[in-house]
Amino acid sequence: CGVFGIYGDPNAARLTYYGLHALQHRGQEAAGICVKRHHLHIHKGEGLVTEVFSADKIDELAGDAAIGHVRYSTAGGGGILNVQPFLFKTLDGDMGICHNGNLVNANVLKRKLEDQGSIFNSQSDTEVLGHLIKRNYGHFIDRLCASLRELDGAFAFLVLLESGLYAARDKYGLRPLSIGQLPSGAYVLASETCAFDIIGAKFVRDVLPGEVIRIRKGEIKSCFYTRSPKDVSDHLCAMEYIYFSRPDSNLEGINVHAARKRAGKVLFEESPAEADVVIGVPDSSLSAATGYAEASGIPYEMGLIKNKYVGRTFIQPTQELRELGVRMKLSAVHSIVQGKRVVMVDDSIVRGTTSKRIVALLKEAGATEVHVRIASPAIKFPCFYGVDTSTLEELISHRMDVDALCDYIQADSLAFISVEGLSKSVRGENGDALCCSCFTGDYVTKLYDSFDKANKD
Ligand code: 5GP
Ligand code: SF4
Numbered sequence: 001c002g003v004f005g006i007y008g009d010p011n012a013a014r015l016t017y018y019g020l021h022a023l024q025h026r027g028q029e030a031a032g033i034c035v036k037r038h039h040l041h042i043h044k045g046e047g048l049v050t051e052v053f054s055a056d057k058i059d060e061l062a063g064d065a066a067i068g069h070v071r072y073s074t075a076g077g078g079g080i081l082n083v084q085p086f087l088f089k090t091l092d093g094d095m096g097i098c099h100n101g102n103l104v105n106a107n108v109l110k111r112k113l114e115d116q117g118s119i120f121n122s123q124s125d126t127e128v129l130g131h132l133i134k135r136n137y138g139h140f141i142d143r144l145c146a147s148l149r150e151l152d153g154a155f156a157f158l159v160l161l162e163s164g165l166y167a168a169r170d171k172y173g174l175r176p177l178s179i180g181q182l183p184s185g186a187y188v189l190a191s192e193t194c195a196f197d198i199i200g201a202k203f204v205r206d207v208l209p210g211e212v213i214r215i216r217k218g219e220i221k222s223c224f225y226t227r228s229p230k231d232v233s234d235h236l237c238a239m240e241y242i243y244f245s246r247p248d249s250n251l252e253g254i255n256v257h258a259a260r261k262r263a264g265k266v267l268f269e270e271s272p273a274e275a276d277v278v279i280g281v282p283d284s285s286l287s288a289a290t291g292y293a294e295a296s297g298i299p300y301e302m303g304l305i306k307n308k309y310v311g312r313t314f315i316q317p318t319q320e321l322r323e324l325g326v327r328m329k330l331s332a333v334h335s336i337v338q339g340k341r342v343v344m345v346d347d348s349i350v351r352g353t354t355s356k357r358i359v360a361l362l363k364e365a366g367a368t369e370v371h372v373r374i375a376s377p378a379i380k381f382p383c384f385y386g387v388d389t390s391t392l393e394e395l396i397s398h399r400m401d402v403d404a405l406c407d408y409i410q411a412d413s414l415a416f417i418s419v420e421g422l423s424k425s426v427r428g429e430n431g432d433a434l435c436c437s438c439f440t441g442d443y444v445t446k447l448y449d450s451f452d453k454a455n456k457d
């Protein structure tokens with residue numbers, strides 16, 4: 001998912017609309033904006049940002065602060081009830097909440113809260129925070145921090161009140177969240193910095209793991225919800241760099257395109273191939289493919305063309321639909337691959353649908369050899385932090401080793417970047433560890449019942 005927030009600008013809803021539009025790649029299922037005009041007002045719906053909001057709708061959402069969300073359903077499934085932001089009407093005033101990430105102890109907390117009388121409106125894990133805040137005492141910031149201490153898992157939260165905008169990032173740093181500022185002085189918050197560029201805001205800094213930010217007119221206050229600095233670590237999601245984020249975004253000061261390009265270079269060093277051309281799979285693996293080409297000296301060519309009007313194949317409900325989706329989405333350029341030995345670089349293999357289909361496409365177009373190189377390590381374990389939706393059974397690298405998978409996708413060779421190689425590409429030799437749980441099975445958090453639940457559904 002993607003989140004965007006702004007405080008202290010008369011065009012709050014319009015700027016949020018543009019911000020969400022820049023974050024659209026983070027979720028295409030639903031979108032919503034909650035705006036402050038004395039009280040909070042909301043509009044949300046299923047579909048793309050441009051489908052949910054007309055120009056008239058944006059005009060109706062007049063106000064000077066807003067939060068917005070684009071949804072990619074992981075926890076709770078689809079349906080209008082799970083669309084964010086959530087708006088709570090309380091006797092102390094209105095409260096809007098939106099969330100990127102996934103809480104691993106949501107069910108434990110929901111059970112406890114329901115036993116104490118809470119009734120939830122959605123299946124979403126996000127709603128839990130609203131109920132916890134209401135049950136804690138003191139100033140809002142103390143109630144928020146106490147509530148956040150009860151949560152475990154991945155989050156970038158935005159909370160809008162009539163009196164201020166709050167933001168919080170989980171203590172593991174799993175999900176990204178950055179602060180920007182408009183020329184007017186108004187502060188903005190976004191999952192990715194590409195949302196700042198589009199509205200003319202400059203990057204100020206990232207929200208730190210475990211940090212809680214309060215924004216009022218032109219001023220930022222910061223504190224940490226954790227009890228001790230020892231509780232905080234820095235495990236930003238590796239897949240943000242590999243697949244999820246836009247190449248023009250900088251995450252924790254590292255440009256995504258540059259990180260992908262370095263991953264392509266390391267991939268070549270670890271797994272060279274003798275070939276005539278290097279091609280990438282549009283769009284997310286093009287940066288890695290150029291890195292591989294540059295390091296190997298093999299020319300980079302545009303051997304695959306993407307039909308921009310086909311939605312994401314990954315989220316289709318059945319395998320048949322996913323295969324049809326990949327076929328509609330990608331075409332091989334015959335004149336480029338005919339008679340050539342091709343290195344095909346992709347960002348990831350989840351179920352294996354894309355790679356298998358592309359190898360077939362390239363061979364049909366006359367490629368003599370297809371060497372598949374993947375710019376992420378093999379994904380062997382499910383993500384419980386808000387990215388991959390696959391269960392253990394669906395993950396092809398859980399079932400097959402590299403040789404078996406190479407046979408299955410009918411490639412002439414197959415290699416994945418190593419976990420160390422990926423970390424080095426992103427954060428350098430002595431860099432801190434990224435989250436690599438879906439590659440290693442070594443989870444950054446406790447899992448409570450997440451693992452059992454995910455693999456029963
Ligand atoms: P597969 O076809 O192997 O199931 O999925 C891998 C392909 O899906 C890659 O080309 C990747 O770019 C794309 N993809 C779409 N959404 C996601 C996602 O949420 N996670 C990952 N890892 N890949 C995704
Ligand atoms: Fe990202 Fe994988 Fe960690 Fe999930 S498990 S947060 S996809 S690196």
Ligand code: MG
Binds near residue numbers: 283284346347
């Ligand atoms: Mg892809």
